[in-house]
Amino acid sequence: MRSAMSAEAESFGRVVDEAIRSAGGVALAQHADAEPAERDKIAAMLGNLGVWDLEPAADPVQAEAAAAVCRAAGRYALPYPVAERLSSADPARAALALVDRDAPARVAHLDLDLDWQLCDSRGFVAPVATVGAAFGGKLSRFVCSANPGAWTHTQTDQAARLITLQGWTLLGLVEQASQLTYRYVQERIQFGHPLAHFQAIQFTLTDVAVAVDGLAELAKYALWSSIKGGPAAMVDAVALRLAATETADTTFRAGHQLHGAIGFCDETPISWLSRSSQTLRRLPWGLSQTEARLVELVDETTFAGPFERVRTAL
Amino acid sequence: MRHGVAMREGIVDFADTAEESELRSELRSLLDEHVPEAYLGAFTHNENDLAVAQNFCKVLAQRRLLALAWPEEFGGRAGNSGELTVLREEMWARHEPRGAQYMGVNWIGPAIMRFGTPAQQELHLPPISAGEVIWCQGFSEPDSGSDLASLKTAARPVKGGWEVNGQKVWTSYATMAEWIFLLARTSNTGPKQQGITVFLVPMSRPGIEVRPIPAMLGPHHLNEVFLSGVQVTEADVLGTVGQGWQVVREALAFERVGIARYARCERLLNEAPDALGDRWARLPGALKHRWVKALVHTRQARLLAHRVVERHDTGVVDPRDSAAYRIAVTRLDQEVGEVLMDVIGSDAVGTDDETDLFSRAVEDHWRYAQASTVASGSIEMQRVLLSRALLGEAAR
Ligand SMILES: Cc1cc2nc3c(=O)[nH]c(=O)nc-3n(C[C@H](O)[C@H](O)[C@H](O)COP(=O)(O)OP(=O)(O)OC[C@H]3O[C@@H](n4cnc5c(N)ncnc54)[C@H](O)[C@@H]3O)c2cc1C
Numbered sequence: 001m002r003s004a005m006s007a008e009a010e011s012f013g014r015v016v017d018e019a020i021r022s023a024g025g026v027a028l029a030q031h032a033d034a035e036p037a038e039r040d041k042i043a044a045m046l047g048n049l050g051v052w053d054l055e056p057a058a059d060p061v062q063a064e065a066a067a068a069v070c071r072a073a074g075r076y077a078l079p080y081p082v083a084e085r086l087s088s089a090d091p092a093r094a095a096l097a098l099v100d101r102d103a104p105a106r107v108a109h110l111d112l113d114l115d116w117q118l119c120d121s122r123g124f125v126a127p128v129a130t131v132g133a134a135f136g137g138k139l140s141r142f143v144c145s146a147n148p149g150a151w152t153h154t155q156t157d158q159a160a161r162l163i164t165l166q167g168w169t170l171l172g173l174v175e176q177a178s179q180l181t182y183r184y185v186q187e188r189i190q191f192g193h194p195l196a197h198f199q200a201i202q203f204t205l206t207d208v209a210v211a212v213d214g215l216a217e218l219a220k221y222a223l224w225s226s227i228k229g230g231p232a233a234m235v236d237a238v239a240l241r242l243a244a245t246e247t248a249d250t251t252f253r254a255g256h257q258l259h260g261a262i263g264f265c266d267e268t269p270i271s272w273l274s275r276s277s278q279t280l281r282r283l284p285w286g287l288s289q290t291e292a293r294l295v296e297l298v299d300e301t302t303f304a305g306p307f308e309r310v311r312t313a314l
Numbered sequence: 315m316r317h318g319v320a321m322r323e324g325i326v327d328f329a330d331t332a333e334e335s336e337l338r339s340e341l342r343s344l345l346d347e348h349v350p351e352a353y354l355g356a357f358t359h360n361e362n363d364l365a366v367a368q369n370f371c372k373v374l375a376q377r378r379l380l381a382l383a384w385p386e387e388f389g390g391r392a393g394n395s396g397e398l399t400v401l402r403e404e405m406w407a408r409h410e411p412r413g414a415q416y417m418g419v420n421w422i423g424p425a426i427m428r429f430g431t432p433a434q435q436e437l438h439l440p441p442i443s444a445g446e447v448i449w450c451q452g453f454s455e456p457d458s459g460s461d462l463a464s465l466k467t468a469a470r471p472v473k474g475g476w477e478v479n480g481q482k483v484w485t486s487y488a489t490m491a492e493w494i495f496l497l498a499r500t501s502n503t504g505p506k507q508q509g510i511t512v513f514l515v516p517m518s519r520p521g522i523e524v525r526p527i528p529a530m531l532g533p534h535h536l537n538e539v540f541l542s543g544v545q546v547t548e549a550d551v552l553g554t555v556g557q558g559w560q561v562v563r564e565a566l567a568f569e570r571v572g573i574a575r576y577a578r579c580e581r582l583l584n585e586a587p588d589a590l591g592d593r594w595a596r597l598p599g600a601l602k603h604r605w606v607k608a609l610v611h612t613r614q615a616r617l618l619a620h621r622v623v624e625r626h627d628t629g630v631v632d633p634r635d636s637a638a639y640r641i642a643v644t645r646l647d648q649e650v651g652e653v654l655m656d657v658i659g660s661d662a663v664g665t666d667d668e669t670d671l672f673s674r675a676v677e678d679h680w681r682y683a684q685a686s687t688v689a690s691g692s693i694e695m696q697r698v699l700l701s702r703a704l705l706g707e708a709a710r
Pocket of ligand 1: 450451452453454455458459460461483484485486487531535685687688689690691692693694
């Protein structure tokens with residue numbers, strides 16, 4: 001077993017992280033909120049670093065690098081469809097979005113001028129026929145409705161990669177939100193002590209840390225599985241999505257609560273991280289729909305592990 | 315990649331190595347051969363179960379598998395941490411057929427290797443690796459549980475050594491143990507962590523009396539050990555006098571991941587659909603959601619255990635890693651217990667069907683899992699450790 005990613009991928013992730021941070025970090029979300037065209041600058045910055053030259057489908061180290069990039073994008077709630085581009089057939093100009101064919105198709109950043117394709121978790125893909133205007137709400141600044149063109153059936157590998165990379169983006173979001181909360185409770189003084197002095201607060205944050213640590217390990221597992229491909233990759237990707245959604249619930253609930261009133265304000269990063277995590281957590285499925293999909297997938301195949309269910313007659 | 319180095323190297327890989335999968339199959343065939351399918355652990359009212367464990371330890375020992383990770387000179391085969399992980403997983407998934415002996419090989423033996431004199435090593439290590447001796451751990455006392463360092467069992471200097479008086483409690487396997495790893499206070503001055511000494515004492519020594527405590531966990535798990543006028547000498551001391559706290563801390567660090575609780579969770583969760591047969595399809599959807607979430611949490615706990623082991627191998631010992639793992643795995647044990655009790659429905663309270671092995675295993679798992687967040691130190695103590703790692707001085 002080797003649970004460490006290649007040094008090359010990790011170092012590429014650090015370069016991207018540093019670039020996003022120097023360009024403004026979470027403030028980029030605020031800028032794009034005011035001026036949507038700011039997103040083109042983000043695309044150009046990532047392009048200059050070589051992000052759109054990555055070929056995650058072709059090479060395992062580049063797949064790891066793509067994961068590291070999505071994690072970095074998540075840490076700053078970067079208002080850009082990084083996972084969606086990196087899981088498409090051609091990151092240089094295309095992007096892939098996950099939808100549920102039984103529900104209205106809603107996709108964040110669909111207004112960007114990219115060669116968008118829609119996919120579901122069963123191996124269906126469709127072009128985008130028409131795109132509506134961005135909703136512009138607090139949780140849906142760049143979410144647009146889409147009408148799919150004709151659906152065709154293919155492998156699920158690409159969709160599994162997308163779900164996995166979105167899991168890495170959520171990992172970055174919860175890592176940053178948890179770090180901000182750990183820092184805040186060490187600095188904020190009430191009753192003559194830092195908030196971190198109180199056991200109720202400590203124990204709430206240990207739940208966050210355990211969830212985030214468990215998610216980080218699971219993200220690498222799903223990445224490994226998506227590199228191998230095949231039906232197991234989709235099971236493992238949806239399992240990652242389940243854990244990522246649960247962890248986001250735990251982390252942002254604690255993050256909001258322990259920041260007190262300041263945490264709802266635009267001047268705090270936790271507020272931007274929280275609301276931008278919503279598209280990843282709700283589109284196209286929330287937690288219960290993700291669980292339901294995983295029940296189906298495990299039933300159709302198995303849930304891999306040393307003591308997995310071995311079925312003789314299927 | 316413009317910023318990457320053009321070099322190919324290791325990427326993530328979660329598969330068993332060839333050696334690990336070979337070991338898994340070796341262990342599985344030994345288990346199939348020597349451990350009955352209905353076996354639910356050594357600690358039942360049926361003496362045959364203990365006999366199964368005693369025999370199985372010898373079977374493992376003959377192949378140098380019992381103390382697999384020990385150096386060859388002490389009866390092991392110098393297995394690596396990946397193989398040790400496989401051993402833990404395969405054993406716990408089958409209700410720990412090493413019985414009480416996992417404690418000797420996991421941390422008592424390694425502590426004697428680290429702190430023992432050559433004479434102590436020669437006396438104790440071969441019987442442990444041969445599967446011939448059962449140890450118990452005499453730490454907790456009636457007034458010293460989580461606050462272990464406050465322990466009062468006193469070793470008073472007398473001619474030729476010390477005389478020990480006091481009481482231990484919750485001492486697992488004390489009725490069957492031949493030796494006790496005993497913590498006693500040799501000095502009352504200075505901080506409470508100082509002045510504690512480890513003594514390695516045969517349970518047959520005069521003045522030791524064991525009383526079993528009936529409990530919902532089943533027999534042998536909980537006992538009282540009374541010590542009155544027990545004579546110990548310099549030769550019984552492990553490490554140096556007053557070094558006990560350090561010995562225990564380091565010894566328990568050998569127990570980085572402890573019992574692989576997640577392995578039995580994984581096995582039982584995966585057995586559920588086939589064990590239930592037609593009833594599986596009729597389970598409420600909400601219960602299947604809980605079942606599938608428990609599968610995901612099981613995988614996470616396994617990966618967290620592997621992280622502790624892997625980082626330890628590279629020289630990183632971060633209390634955060636093992637505390638996070640222990641919190642995850644002990645909660646998992648209880649989560650899986652609850653989910654599976656719901657899955658088996660009314661069989662949860664017991665069944666008169668001797669052939670319903672699954673329901674019996676679930677009921678047993680649930681009862682024992684109730685103690686997982688208390689045994690070996692409560693989950694709250696792990697939370698305290700973890701919050702200090704996360705929040706530093708502010709958390710004190
Ligand atoms: C199955 C089993 C086997 C065991 N085997 C052995 C053995 O072989 N040898 C041995 O020496 N001991 C053994 N023990 C004892 C075990 O180590 C203790 O039970 C454990 O350390 C807790 O001590 P306690 O039971 O006295 O609980 P207490 O310390 O009295 O605590 C009670 C509860 O209060 C809470 N609590 C305590 N302190 C704090 C705090 N500072 N902050 C927040 N919450 C707190 C925790 O929830 C804790 O569970 C065993 C226990 C069990 C259940």
